[in-house]
Amino acid sequence: MNIGILGAGQLGQMLALAGYPLGNRFTFLDTTGKPSADIGEVVIDPDNQHLAAFLDKVDVVTYEFEHLPVALVREIEQHKPVYPSSRAIEVCQNRVEEKTLFDRLGIPTPAYRVVASAAELEAAAGELGCPVVAKSVTEGYDGKGQAVLRKPSEAASAWATIGHSQLIVEAFVDFVREVSIIAVRGRDGSVKCYPMAENQHLDGILRYSAAPLPDLDVGVQQTADRYIQALLDELDYVGVLALELFQSREGTLLANEMAPRVHNSGHWTMDGAITSQFENHLRAIQGLPLGETRALAPTCMVNVIGREPSSVEVLKLPNAHLHRYGKGERAGRKLGHINLLAGSHAELMAKTRDCAKLLPDAPAPHMTFDT
Amino acid sequence: MNIGILGAGQLGQMLALAGYPLGNRFTFLDTTGKPSADIGEVVIDPDNQHLAAFLDKVDVVTYEFEHLPVALVREIEQHKPVYPSSRAIEVCQNRVEEKTLFDRLGIPTPAYRVVASAAELEAAAGELGCPVVAKSVTEGYDGKGQAVLRKPSEAASAWATIGHSQLIVEAFVDFVREVSIIAVRGRDGSVKCYPMAENQHLDGILRYSAAPLPDLDVGVQQTADRYIQALLDELDYVGVLALELFQSREGTLLANEMAPRVHNSGHWTMDGAITSQFENHLRAIQGLPLGETRALAPTCMVNVIGREPSSVEVLKLPNAHLHRYGKGERAGRKLGHINLLAGSHAELMAKTRDCAKLLPDAPAPHMTFDT
CATH class of the missing domain: 3.30.1490.20 (ATP-grasp fold, A domain)
Structure with a gap:
């Protein structure tokens, strides 16, 4: 099956890398004129002249970026299946619609x-x-x-x-930590949820995501599963959805925002879960059975921002998995990530600190479970 | 780093999929006129007219196929580093040289x-x-x-x-089973060995490889490690080497043949080991630290030969990882493989039998450890 992707950045590239083994091939529609994906075929179309040619090549369409003109996505839906649907994009683009939906489904927010x-x-x-x-x-x-x-x-x-x-x-919320849940829903309505991750941001940019969380009450995970399942079902959603939440001192979850796509806080699944979010997104949109979402081991995703570390030094770390995006260095830019796996959370955080030292300007990792 | 690959089949494609996250890009030299790899750039060169253009694009050269003219590889070595070296190809192409080397290093053969x-x-x-x-x-x-x-x-x-x-x-050898060992040697001489696999062939085509082996004496693995390390060191080898062996009833190992490349009996490492043979080959040839070779769980690789199964049915199996090569169906052709992981060897073999039923004309899996 040939899959069309709106956008041609690292998320699209990682989808493609996950999809080749499933027998998929990829065509990207890039409207920026600066695609970074260099796998499959990229249709560079800043003036929206080549949409028909793009659609001719593909069987199903998805996207790596939700800030797309809804009218464009609706037009594409007239010709080819688009997952997630334009309705999901519409909701996620509009904070009032998003909050209203949270309210209606009984998902608490700040x-x-x-x-x-x-x-x-x-x-x-x-x-x-x-x-x-x-x-x-x-x-x-x-x-x-x-x-x-x-x-x-x-x-x-x-x-x-x-x-x-x-x-x-x-x-403002007096939260203890930022967490997220990633889930995937198939074309048949089946849903699988990944273990929740704790996320550490700096200046609005994700720096670390760790999962699964050793100090997470089972009931909290179940609550998050229930929230995201409600969103998925309400939107008749197909593909991966990410929901960012705040967790209070009492364990209460408050929804912050959602993203209708594979998400940076789910990159740990590439090496840390049985099936990655990328593979599960592709399985979902082409009607294949969803893969298991269990974690293999305590995993921490470390983002590479702005400047590249030495690959030699990173790969000296045991059970470290490097994912470079092939982009040039620039302040604040996501250039890659490193997934670290360990036998225990204590070992994981020690390794994460070692890894952080190799990254120019990386903040010290602080996870609430790391006491 | 841009990596040149001699050959453009599924091994080259799987190397490329493993190399994108390391920041590598790939150029293939195909002399058959029928490349199957469709990632990176393929230079189709049946008449050997475009070697200079190929070499201009790449920093280091490797191959997925050892039946290459040694003179060609020597010529390439004048311009760019080639790993493994032409010496390894020469030995592996000539059964007398290969046996003589086994004899000289004290590696028993039939x-x-x-x-x-x-x-x-x-x-x-x-x-x-x-x-x-x-x-x-x-x-x-x-x-x-x-x-x-x-x-x-x-x-x-x-x-x-x-x-x-x-x-x-x-x-003829009265062997109990066919086994293989895969190892990788870095440019600095460091070596890592994977757990040995048991291999089941039909009509000379590999059908199943399982690893690690629950009934393998530690001493037997150590013996195999010693044999392959001797070969790697003797050839000053860089990259992945595969050694196929027969194991007798008494546990003795007899070397059958070796292959100077990533090997079908190592495909289980893509999902079943911390670092795949593909990633480790790439780490080796570009001078990066080698990754860990430990198995994550009992794993069985099931080859897809001649005809494709239903992806839907295969992906319904829990912890099943599909790897399709994007090739057309043809009798005896390797079209893909499926890696199955399980919590125990008994569960693994039950799952392998379930999987075999989905594959047209697949033989029943028989592993000696499966009693």
Whole structure:
């Protein structure tokens, strides 16, 4: 089966690497003019002139990037199956739709308000209690459009800075850690959930994801499974879905946001689970049975950001798996990741610290289970 | 690093899939006009006109097929590093050189004679005791050039059939099983050996390889490790080497033949070992540290020969990993393989039997450890 991928970055490339052994071949549609995937065929189409040619080559379409014009995806749906559907993209592109869906399905979120003026923003900041974060309802390609308000009187300036007609305002959560759950749903409605991961970010960029979590109550995993299953079923979703959550001191989970695609916090599954998220996404969208999602061992994914480490030094680490994306160095850019596996979580974190020392400018890893 | 591969079949393709995450890109030199690898760049060169262009693109050269003209490999060595070296190819292409090397390193083999006439063949058959197998010293691309003699008087007809000026004559071995060992040697001389596999052939084609072996004496693995290490060191070898052996009822190992490349009996390592033979071959030839070779769980590799099974049915098996090569169906052709992992060897063999039922014309799996 020939699979069409909208986008041609590292997620597409890793999908392709997982799909060759399944007998798949890949065609990428790149609208940026700067594809990084160099496997399969890349149709470079910044002016949207070659869509028909792209669609002629493929049996099914998926994407590595949800900030796509919904109209484009709907048009493609007229010709070829698209998984996940345009409905999933639509919800994930719009913070109000996303929160509304969470609310409707009984998935708790941090307290929030939707505001349509600087005055409403100021009122919301007062009600929720500062600091709050204000975000544009629709996100641009660059992830910009956010501001933190330390007091309600900053509303006018924040409103002007963001410059959107509708914002969502969120209370800060006193969370213990950021976690995520990745799940996959097949065309027949079957669902499999991966063990939850703990995620460590720096400046909004994921740096470390570890799974499975030794200190996670079984009930918390079950709650997350229930939340993501509700989302998958509600959207009649096909493929991999990622849900980012905050976990409070009491163990409560609050949904932050979701991504309708393979996700950086699931890269640990490439070496740490029986079936990777990439293979399971491909199995799902072509109607194959889903693979098992169990973890093989305690695993930590370490992102390579901005500058490359020495491959020699990284590969000296026992049970270290290097995944380079073939991209040039640039500050803040995701260049690759390293999956570390170990016999225990203590050993895992020691190894993660050793690995972090090899990465220019990497923060020290801190996981809540690492005491 | 750009890696040049002589040959463009499934072994080259699996090397490429293992190498993308290491940051490698691949250029294949195909002299058959019928490449099956469709990843990276394939230089189709049946008339040997494009070698310079191929060499310009690559930093280091390896191969997936040892029946290459030694003169060609020597020529390439003048321009770019080739691993394993032409010396390894030379030895592996010539059964007399290979046996002589085994003898010199104290690696036992089945009793054999080298003969240069029908009369010598008849005498050797008498000495060794029929049946014997007579083989041309150098093997053609098609693997032909063998005959079994049930009595010495068949020598004249066998000699005429094979039609070579020098043959090697081997006694039949009363072996319990066929086994193999795969090892890898780095540019710095470091060596790692994989757990031995038991191999089941049908009509000269590998059908099943299982590893690790629950009934293998530690001393036998150590003996095999010693044999292959001696070969690697003697040849100053860089990359993966496979050594096929017979194991007698008493546990003695007799070397059959070796292959200077990644090997079908090592495909189980793709899912069943910490580092696959493909990744370790690539790590070796580019001077990276070798990866661990430990098995993750009892694993059986099932070859897909001639006709494809249903991917849906195969992927319903728990912990089954499908590797399709993207080739058309044809009798006797290797189209793919399936790696099965299980919690115990009993469970593994039950699963292997389930898998075999999905493969048209597959023989029933028989492993000596499966009682």
